Structures are given as C-alpha cells and as structure tokens.
Amino acid sequence: MKRFRIFATCDIGREALQRLSGRGYDVETYDKPDPPPKSMILLKVASGIDALITTLRDPIDEEVFKAGARTLKVVGQDAVGFDNIDRAAANRYRIPFTHTPDVLTEATAEFALFMLGCVSRRLYPSERIVRQKEWKTWHPYLPFLGDEVSGRTVAVIGLGRIGKAFALKCAALDMDILCHSRRQDREFVASAQRLLDVKFNLGLSRRRPLIQPASLEEALRGADYVSLHLPLSSETHHLINEASLRLMKPTAYLINTSRGAVIEEQALYRALKTGTIAGAALDVFEKEPLPEDSPLRDPELEERLRLFHHFASAGRRTRLSPDPSTGMAGRCVQGVIDVLEGNYGGNPAHMPYVVNKEAFLQDLNG
Numbered sequence: 203m204k205r206f207r208i209f210a211t212c213d214i215g216r217e218a219l220q221r222l223s224g225r226g227y228d229v230e231t232y233d234k235p236d237p238p239p240k241s242m243i244l245l246k247v248a249s250g251i252d253a254l255i256t257t258l259r260d261p262i263d264e265e266v267f268k269a270g271a272r273t274l275k276v277v278g279q280d281a282v283g284f285d286n287i288d289r290a291a292a293n294r295y296r297i298p299f300t301h302t303p304d305v306l307t308e309a310t311a312e313f314a315l316f317m318l319g320c321v322s323r324r325l326y327p328s329e330r331i332v333r334q335k336e337w338k339t340w341h342p343y344l345p346f347l348g349d350e351v352s353g354r355t356v357a358v359i360g361l362g363r364i365g366k367a368f369a370l371k372c373a374a375l376d377m378d379i380l381c382h383s384r385r386q387d388r389e390f391v392a393s394a395q396r397l398l399d400v401k402f403n404l405g406l407s408r409r410r411p412l413i414q415p416a417s418l419e420e421a422l423r424g425a426d427y428v429s430l431h432l433p434l435s436s437e438t439h440h441l442i443n444e445a446s447l448r449l450m451k452p453t454a455y456l457i458n459t460s461r462g463a464v465i466e467e468q469a470l471y472r473a474l475k476t477g478t479i480a481g482a483a484l485d486v487f488e489k490e491p492l493p494e495d496s497p498l499r500d501p502e503l504e505e506r507l508r509l510f511h512h513f514a515s516a517g518r519r520t521r522l523s524p525d526p527s528t529g530m531a532g533r534c535v536q537g538v539i540d541v542l543e544g545n546y547g548g549n550p551a552h553m554p555y556v557v558n559k560e561a562f563l564q565d566l567n568g
Contacts, residue, residue: 355427459485462484480506541556
C-alpha cells in the first residue's frame with residue numbers, strides 16, 4: 203500500500219488520527235490551539251500531501267485546491283458544516299471533500315434544549331448572585347423569576363436530523379411543537395403526534411400536546427421558544443431579521459445552534475434592547491470568535507442573553523471517538539480512508555461522507 207501523506211490542521215483526536223498512522227500513513231498534525239496560517243496550509247498542500255484534514259476555521263478556497271491540483275486526493279472536514287470550503291472550486295479540480303453528518307445529532311439537540319432551559323429559567327443570573335455573594339434571603343419572587351418550559355410552545359425551524367431530535371426532546375416536556383421546514387416532513391409529524399398521544403392515553407402527561415406543521419410566520423407568532431436548526435444558504439442568510447423578530451411574542455426566547463449568519467445580529471441586539479423579545483441563547487455567531495466590539499457583549503443584555511463558544515456538539519464521545527458510527531473524529535478519518543483506499547468501488551459518488559458527489563457522477567456512466 204502506498205504510504206499516504208496527511209496534514210491535519212488540528213488535533214481532531216489522537217485515537218482517530220492513530221487509525222491513519224496505524225495503516226502506515228504519514229500523519230502530521232498542527233498541534234497549536236489556534237488555526238494554522240493559510241500560508242502554511244498552502245505550503246503543505248503544494249508539497250504533495252494526499253489528504254488535508256480541516257475544521258470550520260480553515261479557509262479552503264480556490265487557492266488551496268489549485269495548489270493541490272496534481273496531488274491532493276481528499277479534504278476531510280471534521281464538522282457537519284462546510285461553509286469554509288469552496289464547493290465549486292473542489293468540483294473544478296475534482297477533489298472530493300467529506301464531512302461528519304449525523305454523529306453529532308443527539309449532542310447538538312440536547313445542548314439546544316439545555317440552552318433553552320438555561321436562558322428561560324435564568325440559571326446564570328442565579329449562579330452569579332450566589333458567587334458574587336449577593337444572595338441575602340429567600341423571597342417568593344425577588345430578585346427575579348424564570349419562565350417554566352414544560353407545556354409551552356416551541357417552534358422548530360428546520361426539520362433535519364438535529365431539528366427532529368430536538369423536537370422529540372421537547373416532546374418529553376409535553377411542549378406543543380410547531381415545525382417549519384422547506385420540505386415539511388408530515389410522516390415525522392404524524393409519528394411524533396402518535397408518541398404524544400400514547401403518553402397522554404397512558405396517563406403519563408396531564409395534557410395532550412400537539413405537533414403540527416407551520417409556516418414561518420405562524421411558527422414565529424405562536425411560539426414561546428424559537429429554535430433554529432438550519433443550514434446556511436442564500437435563503438437562510440439573515441432569515442431572522444428585524445421583521446421576523448417583530449413577529450415573535452415579547453415573552454419569547456430565540457435559540458440558535460445552527461449557523462450564526464442565520465440571525466442578523468444587529469437586529470437581534472436591537473430586539474433585546476427594546477424588549478421586542480424576552481431573551482436569546484446563541485452557540486454560533488456571524489463572526490467567530492465573537493468580536494470584542496460585538497453589541498451582543500452589552501452588559502445590559504447579560505441577564506437575558508446566553509453566549510456559548512460553538513459548543514453544542516462538544517461532548518467527549520461525539521467529538522473524539524475514533525468509531526465512525528459514534529464520533530466526529532472517527533467519521534472524519536473514515537472519510538479520508540474511503541477515498542485514499544478506494545472503498546465503495548473507488549468512486550467518491552458512492553462514498554457516504556463525501557459532500558460533492560456531483561463532481562463524480564459522470565464517472566458512474568463511464
């Protein structure tokens with residue numbers, strides 16, 4: 203077997219990377235916490251590496267694919283999203299790139315639910331007054347109250363794997379669920395309603411919750427919580443803007459674990475400052491890390507706005523497991539192995555983790 207050369211822009215998980223070295227690959231890892239400069243990536247690619255392992259923080263554009271035109275065989279992305287990869291350029295140079303779908307579904311969905319509870323029940327303000335020694339006595343409603351989640355209405359915007367998993371977790375709290383998606387999955391909605399009905403009929407719920415499809419306007423107007431589970435595209439860029447925020451209840455909360463640019467951050471800032479909505483919890487931002495001068499850092503919003511560091515999928519097993527059925531690292535490495543070793547008949551169009559299959563479909567027809 204050829205001794206393939208791999209450059210990883212980040213230590214995605216030592217056990218997973220050892221799967222490559224254990225197969226006789228030469229693996230070089232950039233071991234600093236910050237991303238390598240693009241000049242280094244270009245240098246490594248131009249040196250003749252066979253595979254490049256990347257993360258969302260690495261710009262993989264025309265320049266990178268051109269540098270690897272003769273030798274680069276695959277880009278393995280350690281993430282579900284691939285906004286950082288120029289798909290058109292990858293196709294022009296016929297270089298497949300992979301991602302890690304599905305393994306982070308449950309971790310991301312449960313974190314979205316925890317974010318929702320955190321901002322609604324005001325967990326951070328409660329802990330803050332204890333740590334800062336401001337808690338003096340018990341009182342029925344002072345210094346503040348949170349909002350209960352059980353039995354309320356949640357809008358799930360985007361009904362892919364994560365959106366569905368999130369909806370089912372909300373069902374456990376007997377929430378009414380409004381589902382909005384470009385392609386409404388009525389089979390899922392019907393199945394979820396049967397689950398809710400069984401709970402009610404068995405006496406495990408005090409009320410019969412409902413799950414139903416909704417237009418975006420209906421979902422925004424009717425929900426106490428709006429949770430975003432959308433890919434970033436020209437259609438979803440700034441989907442949540444000043445106009446859509448005005449549709450929400452003044453008592454509603456916005457949750458985002460999808461992509462930062464789905465929300466127009468300046469509009470969200472104004473909505474929070476003016477009380478258009480009650481609060482928000484964000485794990486992703488238009489620019490990451492969150493800039494020091496971002497208006498979202500306004501101390502006046504601290505009580506009602508939770509900010510996290512793109513953390514939703516950051517469970518140990520989900521991020522680091524070398525098992526491709528369980529971990530992002532394992533799935534990333536498996537995608538690289540599939541391409542380099544010619545699995546699935548050697549055509550990337552057949553490989554489960556390759557994103558740009560369209561570039562290789564012509565090969566199926568000879």
